[in-house]
Amino acid sequence: MAPALRSADLRGTWGTLLLPLRADDTINWGQAAHALDVLVAAGLDGIYVHGTAGEFHTLSExxxxxxxxxxxxxxxxxxxxxxxxxGHMSAQICLGRVHRARAVAPSAVQVTLPDWLPLSRTEVIRFLVGIASAADPVPLVLYNPPHAKTQVAADSYAAIRREVPSLIGIKVAGGDAAWYAAMREHAGDLAIFVPGHGLATGLLHGAAGSYSNMAALNPAGAVAWQRVMVEDPGRGLDVERRIQRFLAEHVDPLARQGFGNPALDKFLAHLGNWAEIGTRVRWPYDSIDESLAERLRPIVRTCLPELFPDG
Structure with missing residues (x-):
């Protein structure tokens, strides 16, 4: 059984399993197992599954x-x-998944809020109390991305912490200095996880870690960059600036064309070339042409050598 995490233990760079898909949209389980082997060997602080990048919304039970x-x-x-x-768009299906997730004794369970209709503050707490009861004794992490219909405001977290003591962390988009100040005031000891490409800044403001899109690009590189952030924060920030410049030039245009986050994360993984994942996402969503990532491989290694410690 994996030891249950506490908020003080929930730290660092975590990587996720992306779905290698065949042409008929079925999962290539052999390639998935190999990708997981690479993630485990990379030195990450942990592995998580069934976030947006893992296409949880497309999975059969x-x-x-x-x-x-x-x-x-x-x-x-x-x-x-x-x-x-x-997580699931339906609270009822989410509850069933929590019961089955608990059965494999994870270190924590991540959930999203039900997503067809927005929730009031009272409904958010009612949902999380019910989920916490189903997950017990496994702790919870709330995943509240920018596209969620219900955005949990900073000043909601004090009440949530009182009513749901097993909530140990949150996965959010982050913000400016004022946002971090508000989170320090209201979120208390919750471990705040921010996007991988902003982790160096996040750590300086009190973030605990990242469920990292940089681990999608190269898991070993994300670990190496985290080491740089700790040993030399100034250099860590320099790497972050170059990461964000690369994303602005080569990835953000794809997002503006309408490609979703799973397609972008698989594009990064194919760009990093650390496992046979491919860029295909499940129907009906659009996939990015693999050849674009292949053309950019020498460019990303030149721009961001710190993320490719294998040279």
Whole structure:
């Protein structure tokens, strides 16, 4: 059984399993297992599954359970913390996923808020109390991305912490200095996780870590960059500036064309070329042409050598 995390323990750079898909949209389980081997060997602080990048919204319940077993077996073997996402647009399906996620004894369970209709503050707390009861004794992490219909304001977290003591962390987009100040005031000891490409700034403002898109680009590189942030914060910020410049020039235009976050994360993984993931995302969403990532490989290595420690 993986040791349950506490908020003080929830730190660092975590990577996720992306879905290698065949032409018929079925999962290539052999390639998934190999990608997981690479993630486990990279030195990450933990592995998580079933976030947006993992296309949780497209999974059948059988696929969901099979991924849970694959990740749990591999991480237990290597004594690596792991989190299982149980989010779903339906609160009822989410609840069922929480029960089944708890059965593989993860270090924490991640959930999203129900997403067809926005929730009031009272409904947010009611939902999280029910989920916490179903997950007990496994702690919770709330995943509240910018595109969620219900955005949890900073001043809501004091009440949430009182009513849901098993909530140990949140996965959010981050913000400016004022946002971090508000979170320090209201979120207390919750571990705040921000996007990977802003982690150097986030750490300086009190963030605990990242469920990292930079680990999608190169898991070993994301670990190496985190080491730089700790040893030389100024150099860490310099790497962050170059990452954001690269994203602005080569990835943001794809987002503006309408490609979704799973397509962008798979594009980064194909760009990093650390596993056979491919760029295909599930129907009906658009996938990015693999050849674009392949053309950019020498450019990203020149711009961001720190993220490719293998040279």
């Amino acid at each position: 059988d696929e969901y359970d099979r991924i849970n077993e694959l990740v749990a077996d591999k991480c237990r073997c290597h004594r690596l913390p792991f989190q299982i996402g149980a």
